[in-house]
Amino acid sequence: MSAAGRGASDAPGAGVTSGELMAVELARQLRDDDVAVMGTASALPQVACRLAKETHAPDLWFVAGGTCGVNPHLAPAVASCCDEDLLRADTAVPLSDVVLLEGRGDVFTVFFSGGLQIDAHGNCNLVCVGDWGRPSLRGPGTVGLPFLARVGRVLIYTMSHNPRTFVERVDFLGGPGFLDGPASWEAAGLPGGGPAAVVTPLCTMGFDPQTLRMRLETVHRGVTVEQVVDATGFELVVPAAVPVTPDPTEEELTMVRRIDSGGLLKGH
Amino acid sequence: MSKVLSLHDAVERHVPDGVGLLAVGGMHLQNNPMALVREAVRQQRRIRRLLTSPCGALNADLLIAAGLVDEIATSYVGFEHLGLAPAFRRAVESGSLRVLECDEAYITHGLGAGAGGLPFAALPVGLEVSDVCRANPESYRLVEDPFTGTQVLAGAPLRPDVALVHASEADVAGNAVLGGAHFLDRVMALAARTVVLQVERVVPTEQISRHPVGTTIPGFLVHAVVEIPGGCHPTASHGHYRTDEEHLRRYLSLAASADGAQAYVDDYVRGTTEAEYLRAQHPAEARHAREELR
Numbered sequence: 170m171s172a173a174g175r176g177a178s179d180a181p182g183a184g185v186t187s188g189e190l191m192a193v194e195l196a197r198q199l200r201d202d203d204v205a206v207m208g209t210a211s212a213l214p215q216v217a218c219r220l221a222k223e224t225h226a227p228d229l230w231f232v233a234g235g236t237c238g239v240n241p242h243l244a245p246a247v248a249s250c251c252d253e254d255l256l257r258a259d260t261a262v263p264l265s266d267v268v269l270l271e272g273r274g275d276v277f278t279v280f281f282s283g284g285l286q287i288d289a290h291g292n293c294n295l296v297c298v299g300d301w302g303r304p305s306l307r308g309p310g311t312v313g314l315p316f317l318a319r320v321g322r323v324l325i326y327t328m329s330h331n332p333r334t335f336v337e338r339v340d341f342l343g344g345p346g347f348l349d350g351p352a353s354w355e356a357a358g359l360p361g362g363g364p365a366a367v368v369t370p371l372c373t374m375g376f377d378p379q380t381l382r383m384r385l386e387t388v389h390r391g392v393t394v395e396q397v398v399d400a401t402g403f404e405l406v407v408p409a410a411v412p413v414t415p416d417p418t419e420e421e422l423t424m425v426r427r428i429d430s431g432g433l434l435k436g437h
Numbered sequence: 438m439s440k441v442l443s444l445h446d447a448v449e450r451h452v453p454d455g456v457g458l459l460a461v462g463g464m465h466l467q468n469n470p471m472a473l474v475r476e477a478v479r480q481q482r483r484i485r486r487l488l489t490s491p492c493g494a495l496n497a498d499l500l501i502a503a504g505l506v507d508e509i510a511t512s513y514v515g516f517e518h519l520g521l522a523p524a525f526r527r528a529v530e531s532g533s534l535r536v537l538e539c540d541e542a543y544i545t546h547g548l549g550a551g552a553g554g555l556p557f558a559a560l561p562v563g564l565e566v567s568d569v570c571r572a573n574p575e576s577y578r579l580v581e582d583p584f585t586g587t588q589v590l591a592g593a594p595l596r597p598d599v600a601l602v603h604a605s606e607a608d609v610a611g612n613a614v615l616g617g618a619h620f621l622d623r624v625m626a627l628a629a630r631t632v633v634l635q636v637e638r639v640v641p642t643e644q645i646s647r648h649p650v651g652t653t654i655p656g657f658l659v660h661a662v663v664e665i666p667g668g669c670h671p672t673a674s675h676g677h678y679r680t681d682e683e684h685l686r687r688y689l690s691l692a693a694s695a696d697g698a699q700a701y702v703d704d705y706v707r708g709t710t711e712a713e714y715l716r717a718q719h720p721a722e723a724r725h726a727r728e729e730l731r
Contacts, residue, residue, distance in 0.1 A: 209465070209492065210518045235464055235492070236618040248518040251465040251492075253617045253675045263619040264464075264491075268545040272561035295513075296538065301572050307529040309515030309522065311569050312491055313541040318563030342568040343540075359563050 185417060187370035188213060188434030189425050190389055191326060193417040194368045195281075196221040198324055201228045205279035206267065208234040208312055212246045212433045213326055214281040215255075219243050219428045220421065232277075234313065237262045245431035271316045274360050280313075280320040282364075283327050286339045289382045289403040290354075291325060291346025291364030293317070294339035301341055314344030318357075322365040330369035332402030335383075347381035354381060372397045373414055377406045387414040439609040440662045441639055444711055447661040448476040451633050452599055458510075460488040460597035460629055461496040463672060464620035465517045466680045469496040470603040470635040472668030475706045475714065477601075478503045486510060488597055490621040491541040495672060495688065496601075498522040499706070501534060502698040510537040510576070510595075512544055519685055523692040538572040540564065543592040545621060547576070550594035551628035560590040600629035603669055604654060605676050607634055608642040611659025612652050617675025619653065626654045633661045635668050637677050665711065670719035684718060 195217035199205065203226065207214040211233065218231035222240070233241050235250035238258030247254050270276045284293035285308045293314055297304035317323050323346070327334055338349075346364045347354045354363070367374040367383060371392045377384040384406035388397055394411050417425070425434070442450070452459070452473075459477075463469035474496050477484075487506045489497050492513040500506050502524035514525040528534035539547075546558035559582070564570070570577035570590055582589045602625055605616025613634055615622060626632045634654070639662060645652050667674075671684035691697035705714060 209513065209515075212518075235620070238618075249465050249467070249680070250517070251467040251618065251620070253467070253673065253679075256617055256675075261618065263623070264621060265545050265549070265619070265624050268542055272542060274561065274563075296568075296572075301538075301568070303532060304530055307521075307526045309492075310511055310513035310538070311540045311567065312513045315540045315564045315567035315569055316542065316561075318566050319561060341572075342566070345563075345566045348566070357566055359566065361563065 185422060186435055187328070189422065190414070190417060191368050191370065192216040192220060192425050192434060193421050194373050194414060195324060195326060196224070198366050199226050199229055199279065201226040203229050203278045204276060205229065205231040205281070206234055206271065206277045207231070207250070207281040209250050210248065211250050211281060212248050215241065215243055215246045216425060216428050216434060220424055223424055224421070232262070232267060234267060235264070237264050237267045243428050246429045246433055248433055271313065271319070274319045278321040280317055280323050282314060282317055282323050282325050282344050284339070284344065285334065286336050287325060287327060287334060287367065288336050288339045288346070290348060290350055291323070291367065291376060291383060292339045292342050292348065293325065293344035293346065294341045296341040296343050298340055311343035317344040317346070318359045318361050320361045322362050325364055325367040327369055330371045330400045332400065335401045335403060337403040347376065350381050371400060380406065382406050384408065385411055387412050389414045390416060440611045440659060441609050442661045442663060444472055444476050444663050444665060447633050447663045448473065448480050448482070451631050451661050452477055452482050454481070455483050455485060456598050458486045458488055458597045459484045460600040460625045461493065462490055462600060462602035462620065462622040462625050463496055463669070464490045465492045466494050466685065467673045468603045468620065468622065468675055469494060469669055469672040470601045471495065471670060471672060472665040472711050473601040473633060473635050473663065474499055475711060478505065478702060478706045481505070488595065489514060490625065491544050494522070495685065498524045498692070499702070501525050501528050502692055503702045503706070506534060508535040508537060510539050512539045512541050516685060516689060519682065520689055523689060524698050527695060537576055538569050539576060540567065540569045543576065544595065545624065547592045547595035548621065548624045548628040550592070551596035552624065555594060557594060558592040560592055562589060565590040595628060597625065597629040599631045599633065600625045601633050601635070602626055603635045603674065605636065605674070606638050606640045607636045607659070607662050608640060608645045608656070609662065610642065611656035611662050612642070612645050613654040613659065614645065614648070614652050615654070616677065623653050626658050632659045633663065634659055635663050635665055637666050637674060639664045667715045667719045670715065681719065
């Protein structure tokens with residue numbers, strides 16, 4: 170059933186926070202044969218990877234960039250990617266080795282990304298708003314986002330779904346998505362597969378295979394298609410039918426709350 | 438010969454005023470060599486170019502707040518989940534700080550090139566798509582790959598004049614153990630002409646040599662060792678204490694204005710000795726309490 174057709178969907182269940190639902194949604198994107206890597210401020214993907222590993226993807230590997238703990242045990246998840254607690258892990262590798270392997274390209278299959286700006290083709294920008302030489306807002310920098318060009322699947326997440334974040338074109342291309350669309354994407358011949366999904370507090374999006382523009386896939390319970398369209402600063406591809414994002418199961422929710430025992434995702 | 442120096446003497450002797458390229462170790466809110474950074478502020482060391490590990494935080498923002506940095510080569514300055522870097526933001530938005538935009542791969546491999554004497558670092562295909570290389574033509578160039586004839590991205594070698602690095606412990610000869618994650622601290626130490634180490638404690642060589650493979654910075658690269666227990670405060674020191682988020686939030690709220698940033702620098706750095714700062718902000722009891730939390 171189309172959420173657009175019936176207005177607001179049912180009330181959210183069992184006090185699930187956006188952060189908890191997003192962790193479950195990101196986990197659903199992960200596969201058993203993935204090797205995932207994440208960076209700065211990555212509590213959400215940490216929880217998603219741990220959840221996936223304890224449910225449908227037991228053979229998943231994930232590396233918390235910064236400390237580079239491999240399969241960190243979490244419970245609790247931590248806010249900083251460099252927190253020493255991420256070394257409570259199966260093993261750890263030096264950051265310089267992770268950077269080497271990010272370049273190798275056939276090791277990491279999933280890279281989590283985000284941005285101050287995320288555009289219609291999934292390009293990400295953490296550098297600046299406005300002209301780079303004299304920005305109206307200077308962000309932190311690109312960190313490892315240029316590597317998005319080499320990774321199998323990029324999973325984008327943000328807690329900010331608004332027209333300032335979701336823009337037609339990023340002011341600074343830090344993390345490449347599908348560039349300017351099919352022609353430029355094809356011409357670039359990049360080794361990576363491009364962005365695969367975008368998860369926000371309102372919805373989960375993918376990409377239209379023809380135009381490589383962001384396409385609404387599901388809206389989270391309690392959110393309308395109109396709300397998502399209004400919160401998006403570019404023309405979103407909206408299919409005729411937009412289902413509601415499946416609710417987390419009781420089991421998923423219990424696991425998320427155990428992994429996030431410090432409640433980092435509670436406030437969102 | 439012992440390389441152990443007082444904080445004052447280590448900075449006075451090894452961090453020249455007007456230093457060409459100063460690298461600060463640590464990453465995000467962990468293992469920032471803050472005692473050395475604060476002392477560089479007290480001694481008013483002008484820095485022509487500052488280099489962060491891929492991710493700088495207070496180590497860079499405090500030097501910028503103190504007005505000491507002309508240019509910064511970085512791939513990130515921020516406070517991760519706590520927010521943006523206020524002094525960095527203000528300086529870049531007002532045009533008073535020049536940024537050499539870098540990415541993590543270039544900083545890592547550029548330091549590797551610096552360490553190995555390589556003429557440049559060849560970077561993985563695909564990185565040329567990002568705007569980073571166009572924003573920073575001084576550090577990045579497209580060159581012909583001599584083996585395939587294709588255009589590839591090259592990065593200039595990074596050879597810090599001085600690296601300020603934190604380690605958990607070292608002996609008097611400078612053989613050092615990193616207490617937790619390596620971040621890029623080891624690579625920085627390999628590439629820099631001068632390495633000044635800040636450590637939680639100096640330990641006997643017999644203790645260090647029980648674990649030679651775990652002693653990842655050899656003393657022959659190190660020029661000075663400064664023993665400052667608690668010296669990473671308010672950032673964490675792996676193996677010793679956690680990030681003091683309350684203090685960092687106070688910094689962020691003060692440094693949100695130029696006057697507030699100046700007040701922080703005056704009150705917490707210039708107007709106080711390191712011993713006084715640590716006694717007031719990071720007393721041993723608090724450190725131990727944090728260790729017990731582990």
